[in-house]
Amino acid sequence: MIALSHVSKVYRMGSVDVQALGDVSLTIPSGEWLAITGSSGGGKSTLMNVIGCLDTPDSGSYRLNGQEVADLSENDLADIRNREIGFVYQTFNLLARMPALKQVMLPMQYVRSEARLPLAERRDRAASVLQAVGLGDRLNHDPSELSGGQRQRVAIARALINEPRIILADEPTGNLDTRAGEEILEIFSRLHRESGVTLIMVTHEEPVADMAQRIVRMRDGRIVEELRR
């Protein structure tokens, strides 16, 4: 359960203040597939970063599963990013010169000690998740040896590896051709259907947004339209 109320965020770009989020209130129940659309610079990504605990709001309240995020320490936020949230980016954000298997194992390395798996089990689990996204034969390939669609699948596998309850996808098909994009969307669709995660996806493509249960349109840091399907 994600509950934002009157959240604001101002960025300073040089000498100009940019209102990235202005008084945004939004509630996302567990298991929902929500699409966030709008023109670029409308605050979509900032909203995602706040929800994903990568960024903090200037004012307003953000409660994640009933817990006020502003009250949490940096280490708590790191643990939430690690366990509760999986992030998929437009630009993949994979580490250079690291094979797919190790990329996917990375979040497991930062699980706090009591719940951390032994290395061999981490390897097995990463391999099986990569298998599930169709990369069973690419385990030891570096990102530079993979196509865009394959890289995004590595990123999805990495986001899923710790079985988070929330998946955040920021323009996940933005850098892919149509066919690869469709394959990625198919993976998200199946994931939502089968595991019931909360899926929040930023997109500016109408057909992609249409796959969601609810669409929120943003402009100039505000929610201007909400469409339930």
Add this chain to the structure above:
Amino acid sequence: MRIEIGENLSVALNGLMANKVRSGLTMLGVLIGVATVIALLSIGEGASASITDQISGAGSNLLIVRSGGGNGRQSGLQSGAATLTLDDAEAIGRKDAVPDAVTVAPQFGQSAQLTFGDVNLTVQVTGVTPAYAQAFSLKTKTGSFLANKDVTGRGNVIVLGSQTAEDLFGGFDPAGRKVKLNPTGKAGGAVPMTVIGVLEEQGQSALMGNPDNGAFVPISTAQVRLFAGRDALGQLMVSTVTVVAGEGQSSAVMGQIQQLLRRRHDIEAGEDDDFNVVSQDDLLSLVGNVTGLFTAFLGVIAVISLVVGGIGIMNIMLVSVTERTREIGIRKAVGARTSDILLQFLFEAIVLSVIGGLMGMGTGIGVSWLITKSGFVTAKVTPFAIVLALTSALTVGVISGVYPARRAAALKPIDALRYE
């Protein structure tokens, strides 16, 4: 907080392997710094040690008494009397005057020509007593050193230095052979001397010259039969008296000798000595000052090279951390804490410094060995140099690795992720 060494080590190794050139260059910086420090300090240490050895190798607690004042005053010669006589030496040897002297060895010598067959050789022939061998720890290779009866009997016997024997006789054992001894500047009158022993090779000594190139005869023979050993008053002269003091008694003995000789030579209070006494300690401390300066000089060069190497490491680490800001952002986005990032960079820096340091240690020891082999100077690798070099390398590596990592790790994940 529990730190899993294995986990962190494997993360660090992965990080380092991801950029082999950068890691290699950083390691090279550490390697050169460490190798330079070890090699330079070893050379300094080796050079000081070899100089000190030359002085103290002759024996310990030695004092040398010579005629003539410290300022060149030779009152004895002006009055026709020798400033140092055999009686003086015997007086020094008496327990009531100089109680802390262990061995007293008077010497009287000159250069002379030795002849065997058709081989001629000019060497320093020193008249000594058996005490001389004790004072300088001389050992014979074949035969024996001079005995008391040779001195009392003014025997025509001679003990040869190893090189002298080699030059005169080549390979074979000269014991029992006769050589002709002809004092320099004295026409005719060659004296046949029986060789009774050959010394082991001793090497150069700062206090007695090089005994290998010399020859030794009884002091009485030297004074009476070979050279002009009497002064105008008919007293037997000695050129030098070597005194071995008891352990730690060097300065006491020096005082006792000065007091005794001033009294014997009728030197009034306020007048300068007509002899001088030098102790091995004096020489050692003088030389110690010089070699200490030399080692300090090399040490300064070593420290400069370490600082330069350290700046190089810090430079590469700074560039690397800046380059890896996005990596830090990605790691934080998937759940790494600030401390995880710091530990990763700390371990990377430690691994680089330790591997580079060990390789530098090997190189430094190798260079020292090569320098020793080349015969230029005997480099002496000390544990101090190794510990100093390794700890400095580790300190420099860790500081230069962690300082920039702290800045990057403190960034908000979103800022690190957005970093281009």
